[in-house]
Amino acid sequence: MKLFNLQFIMTGMMAMLLTATSLTAAAQKYYTLTGKNIVLRDKPGGGVVKDKVSAPFTFRSLDEEENATGGYVCLWHKRMKVYVSRQFIKEITPAKFSRNHLGNYTGKAGGETSYALANLQAKDGCLLMTITDYTAPQGVNGMRGHITHVMAGDPWAYGVNLTHYLYPYNANVSLRKQMTDDARQDDMWLIAAADGKLYAPHYIFEPQSEAKAKVTDTPITERNIFMLKGAVKEMRYVRICQRPFLQSEGVDCPFTTFHMTCRFTTAGDIDRVLLVDGNAKKLGDYVFTHNGDNISVSGSITATYKRTISNFDISYDGRYQSANGTGLINNTYSFNMYGSLFAQTFSPWEPPFTVDYRKVEYEKLAYTYSGDTSTPTAITMTECAGPDDFIYKTTVKNIVKDAHGNWTERRVYAGGTYMFYEKRIISYY
Numbered sequence: 176m177k178l179f180n181l182q183f184i185m186t187g188m189m190a191m192l193l194t195a196t197s198l199t200a201a202a203q204k205y206y207t208l209t210g211k212n213i214v215l216r217d218k219p220g221g222g223v224v225k226d227k228v229s230a231p232f233t234f235r236s237l238d239e240e241e242n243a244t245g246g247y248v249c250l251w252h253k254r255m256k257v258y259v260s261r262q263f264i265k266e267i268t269p270a271k272f273s274r275n276h277l278g279n280y281t282g283k284a285g286g287e288t289s290y291a292l293a294n295l296q297a298k299d300g301c302l303l304m305t306i307t308d309y310t311a312p313q314g315v316n317g318m319r320g321h322i323t324h325v326m327a328g329d330p331w332a333y334g335v336n337l338t339h340y341l342y343p344y345n346a347n348v349s350l351r352k353q354m355t356d357d358a359r360q361d362d363m364w365l366i367a368a369a370d371g372k373l374y375a376p377h378y379i380f381e382p383q384s385e386a387k388a389k390v391t392d393t394p395i396t397e398r399n400i401f402m403l404k405g406a407v408k409e410m411r412y413v414r415i416c417q418r419p420f421l422q423s424e425g426v427d428c429p430f431t432t433f434h435m436t437c438r439f440t441t442a443g444d445i446d447r448v449l450l451v452d453g454n455a456k457k458l459g460d461y462v463f464t465h466n467g468d469n470i471s472v473s474g475s476i477t478a479t480y481k482r483t484i485s486n487f488d489i490s491y492d493g494r495y496q497s498a499n500g501t502g503l504i505n506n507t508y509s510f511n512m513y514g515s516l517f518a519q520t521f522s523p524w525e526p527p528f529t530v531d532y533r534k535v536e537y538e539k540l541a542y543t544y545s546g547d548t549s550t551p552t553a554i555t556m557t558e559c560a561g562p563d564d565f566i567y568k569t570t571v572k573n574i575v576k577d578a579h580g581n582w583t584e585r586r587v588y589a590g591g592t593y594m595f596y597e598k599r600i601i602s603y604y
């Protein structure tokens with residue numbers, strides 16, 4: 176692995192983790208327990224008892240076992256694959272997560288907790304969940320013990336991935352800055368259900384009745400993948416690599432001067448993509464034909480896939496064929512509460528087909544925003560080229576914007592090295 180003036184950080188890997196979660200979430204099934212002291216065994220229909228659990232207890236089934244266990248469902252519990260009888264569980268019907276899920280909740284909790292109060296709010300483009308557990312009344316005075324948990328994460332199509340446990344939590348510090356590797360936690364999430372509740376592994380939250388205005392979510396379109404606002408018709412992009420940077424990196428440098436044109440429909444769908452190298456040689460030309468969310472691509476690549484758009488992500492599922500062979504399309508672009516990308520993996524063989532395939536197999540980008548929620552001021556770039564990864568921790572400077580708030584010029588630096596200049600010419604309907 177080649178490092179360019181930076182220490183390896185886990186933020187880039189977050190893109191892969193969040194993408195994998197979003198890809199499988201819609202296909203996975205969710206269940207919640209309906210009884211107490213329910214037995215979990217190591218085999219369906221019998222076997223050794225591994226644990227006993229009581230409601231509230233919500234879990235994601237293991238897909239590959241769903242059709243092979245008869246009257247049992249397989250799950251991952253305490254680092255073990257175990258099985259639970261279907262007669263003691265109820266399937267949850269997921270609902271699309273939206274900003275209307277923000278607010279106050281009363282919760283049922285397990286263990287010694289009598290009940291819980293919770294608040295879900297948006298902050299710094301992320302989601303902040305505060306949960307206070309209360310014990311049953313104790314002693315002659317009937318006092319209740321309580322403990323408060325503060326967690327943070329990002330939205331996805333059907334809920335929230337609460338990836339970080341913040342202790343201590345500081346309301347005066349940016350939430351994203353507090354979401355460090357040391358604060359990471361495993362397997363804590365919220366699933367929005369059709370019954371109006373939010374389900375977590377050991378909680379069931381019901382919204383508190385309160386008067387509040389209904390929130391309309393800003394629709395996500397494929398323009399969001401390119402961080403574009405407004406009714407953009409066409410975006411012409413050029414990246415000009417600086418000669419000293421290229422010389423310092425040598426022949427293995429994953430970047431070259433590169434041109435890209437993207438055209439959009441009035442609805443914000445990608446209509447055409449044209450890729451050209453620094454010598455005006457055409458690298459790719461892709462035409463997108465839409466039949467609702469069923470899309471076919473012709474040109475340098477042929478592909479057919481289904482697109483699914485939620486309030487917080489866009490996913491694609493299908494197949495492609497190129498001169499190098501065929502393969503699966505299975506990727507998701509995830510957006511924060513501002514509608515901006517926070518971490519993402521791009522591939523030359525998956526929509527929108529904008530990666531220079533001559534140089535990299537795929538690239539992972541993790542974005543940092545400072546004040547302006549739509550234009551990143553730092554980008555961690557992981558360029559995967561064959562056996563080597565090139566990792567750059569960059570800062571973005573000299574940002575120029577048009578009247579719509581879209582950036583049109585910027586310069587990208589790694590350490591003190593000027594890497595490249597980027598320019599976008601944007602036209603609108």
